Amino acid sequence: MAGVSRFRRVLLKVSGEALLGDQAFGIDDKVVDRIAGEIGAAVAMGVEVGLVVGGGNIFRGMTIAKAGGNRVAGDHMGMLATVMNAVALHEGLERRSVACRIFSAVPMPTICETFSQQRAEKAMTLGKVAIFAGGTGNPFFTTDSGAALRAAEMGCDALFKGTQVDGVYSADPKKDPNATRFERISHAEVLARGLQVMDAAAVALARDNRIPVIVFSIQTPNAFVDILTGGGRATIVADD
Numbered sequence: 001m002a003g004v005s006r007f008r009r010v011l012l013k014v015s016g017e018a019l020l021g022d023q024a025f026g027i028d029d030k031v032v033d034r035i036a037g038e039i040g041a042a043v044a045m046g047v048e049v050g051l052v053v054g055g056g057n058i059f060r061g062m063t064i065a066k067a068g069g070n071r072v073a074g075d076h077m078g079m080l081a082t083v084m085n086a087v088a089l090h091e092g093l094e095r096r097s098v099a100c101r102i103f104s105a106v107p108m109p110t111i112c113e114t115f116s117q118q119r120a121e122k123a124m125t126l127g128k129v130a131i132f133a134g135g136t137g138n139p140f141f142t143t144d145s146g147a148a149l150r151a152a153e154m155g156c157d158a159l160f161k162g163t164q165v166d167g168v169y170s171a172d173p174k175k176d177p178n179a180t181r182f183e184r185i186s187h188a189e190v191l192a193r194g195l196q197v198m199d200a201a202a203v204a205l206a207r208d209n210r211i212p213v214i215v216f217s218i219q220t221p222n223a224f225v226d227i228l229t230g231g232g233r234a235t236i237v238a239d240d
């Protein structure tokens with residue numbers, strides 16, 4: 001029997017890296033299928049789901065910038081990478097008969113719809129998963145900022161950041177074995193301590209719009225649904 005969600009409408013951010021699976025590059029269809037299944041389970045509980053996917057499994061603008069190249073061109077390539085991932089997730093959801101639409105911040109009408117808040121609102125209200133591709137559509141931003149922006153525009157109850165770690169730590173847990181994990185922390189404290197789990201622009205946008213950010217491991221099967229129903233392991237970033 002399906003559980004009961006504590007949330008009505010959420011924005012799920014899936015890192016591009018998560019789609020790698022065991023591969024060094026690209027998209028692992030097994031991971032796409034698992035994530036599509038978990039989103040389908042959330043939809044079956046009556047949750048309206050918006051989805052933002054990163055592009056780090058394919059391309060990041062900083063890779064070009066660090067090598068002395070043009071950051072704007074690199075970011076354009078990164079945004080295109082997010083569209084590729086969005087198309088893969090759309091396919092994964094369709095295969096599982098989960099109704100969905102792609103709305104891209106970067107117009108590419110032969111592939112998907114261009115983002116419009118009104119059309120995305122209509123789709124989500126009808127219970128369709130709105131897949132937001134292309135981040136914010138601007139260079140010098142990340143898909144975390146895109147996720148915070150869409151969460152605010154779509155009036156989401158929470159932003160779920162599905163990443164490689166199971167929460168926010170006092171330092172990067174991949175680098176510092178002594179890092180301690182927070183169960184709960186405020187947006188202001190994440191910013192004041194300079195915690196890098198999400199970029200500052202995204203945290204500030206979520207704070208200003210009073211959107212809780214739930215940081216969890218997208219690698220853990222069913223974590224998304226477990227957290228929706230009151231269990232699971234995550235750090236809640238919220239002001240009291």
Ligand SMILES: Nc1ncnc2c1ncn2[C@@H]1O[C@H](COP(=O)(O)OP(=O)(O)O)[C@@H](O)[C@H]1O
Pocket residue numbers: 014015016017054056144162163164165167168169170171172173174195196197198199
């Ligand atoms: N204080 C911190 N708490 C948790 N993770 C952190 C922290 N500082 C840095 N990180 C790192 O940030 C990563 C998530 O950020 P990012 O690279 O933007 O991920 P994503 O690709 O999921 O958007 C984690 O995998 C973790 O290694």
Ligand SMILES: O=c1ccn([C@@H]2O[C@H](COP(=O)(O)OP(=O)(O)O)[C@@H](O)[C@H]2O)c(=O)[nH]1
Pocket residue numbers: 014015016017053054055056057059060061062074075076077078079081082134135136137138139140141142143144145146
């Ligand atoms: O609004 C945006 C969102 C993304 N990007 C580019 O797209 C890449 C992939 O996004 P991100 O790094 O956020 O992906 P993730 O780390 O979540 O896989 C970024 O590195 C940027 O180059 C961008 O320019 N503007």
